[in-house]
Amino acid sequence: MTDEAIIELYFLRNEDAIRESDTKYGAYCHAIAENILKSGADAEECVNDTWMRAWLAIPPQRPRVLKLFFARITRNLSFNRHRELTADKRGRGELDVVLDELEYCIGTSDVDEHIEAEALGESINRFLAALDVRERSVFLRRYFYAEPIGVIAARYGLRSGNVSTILSRTRKKLRAHLQREGYIV
Template sequence: MDDNKIIELYFERDENAISQTKECYGERLKALAYRILCNKEDAEECENDTYLKAWDTIPPQKPKYFFAYLAKICRNTALHMAEKAQAQKRNAVVVELTKELSECLPDSKYIEQTAEKELSEVIGAFLKSVSQENRIIFIRRYFMTEPVADIAKILGISESKVKSSLFRTRNKLREYLSKEELL
């Protein structure tokens, strides 16, 4: 079933929307959650929470890109779960990604002062300015939390090319944010 038909089911409040969503995207959502949580049961719980949040928000939301909408819910839910579960010892994946991006993103005090939406809009505009390949690599790494090796395999390129792309894109992002006076 295509995304528009599934979204129609949500608008009709038809519970088949959830089963269709699970059939189309369940494994991908669970994999995303697992990469963050490193726990099968927590990933499954996160996947189910994603369906519930989608049910609660559609309508009124009518996502243009359904999987991206679900992935954002899933990712945020997983990050929140990881934060709660490991307040003392941080998840290695989250720490690694945070460390990689810390050099080019404003510090948390600035983010509190600046509207989070403004920062995400600026980053979105930045990503539109880079090549499609670099954008895909960046999103797969920092939004979908995919390992460098998996990105290289999926795109049919070397791991070193993925790492170089991420390094250059982070540097360009830092420059872009600096020009926008967000750093």
Template sequence: MKINNDNVISQLKKKNPRALDFIVDTYGGLIHSIVKKTLFNFENNGSVEECVNDVLLAIWKNIEKFHQNNNFKSWIAAISKYKAIDYQRKLIKVLNNQDIDGMEIKSRDTVDKELLQKENYNEMMKLLSNLKQQDREIFIRKYFNDEPSGDIAEKLNVNKEVVNNRLSRGRKKLRKIIFRPASKSQ
């Protein structure tokens, strides 16, 4: 049986492992980006991948709590966000209990650089909100997750040309928004 958006919930309830594969293929980028955004200070210790795995486990174990009148994608996003926040709290607690003698202190330049990166990321996400949902997903997969166009096309069940066309049109639309002449007030 082929898993799709119409039967993924029922297949998860039946504990079909292929349904979890479908979740990874379809919503993996969303889950990963939410977790990575929340745990941006803790990326180097493998906590992002560990948290993503815990999100998938939570979806698997708690599918019975999903109500059909909710949006499945939003439900997955909420689980991802709350799991990432839990991880963040846990990691901060561990950091607070560490021996200060063995810690590496970041220079002010590094902190400023990280803040600038987060600010740039937030501005980019705000800019991408001008695109349609599927175009935004393609942009995130291509330019944030560095996925090849062929892989994106395969995951979205479209041709590679469709992905490349959407990227091209999206870039043109974003250019128009970015370089829009400022309106003159008189």
């Protein structure tokens, strides 16, 4: 079924929307959640919650790219789930490593400083726009999808060492970008 037809089902409040979403994008969302949580059961829960969130959001929203709309929801839910698990000391997944890598980019930033999330998101998009396609794609596979380095390497036909090098250089660029835009000192 086309994305447009699935979105139409959401607008019609037809519960087939959830079944069709799961049929088409269940595996995709599951993989995103599992990257972050490293637990099939937790990932499954997040994917099920994804359809419920989508049900509540559409309408009024009409996603431009349905697959990525689901991806963002799954990513956010998985992140929240990860925080719960971390608080319970019940697990440490790829996300912990990813977050540690991102920590390098913010250096000695004041952790209590209030950050305007929307403005920071726009700043990240300006940063992404300045990267070349390969750098940008590797960066997003790692820091949006939390993919292991080996998976990114396989995806793009690179060696793992190359991926690590690209990520390292891109993190340095991000740090410089955030300094330039006044987010960190």
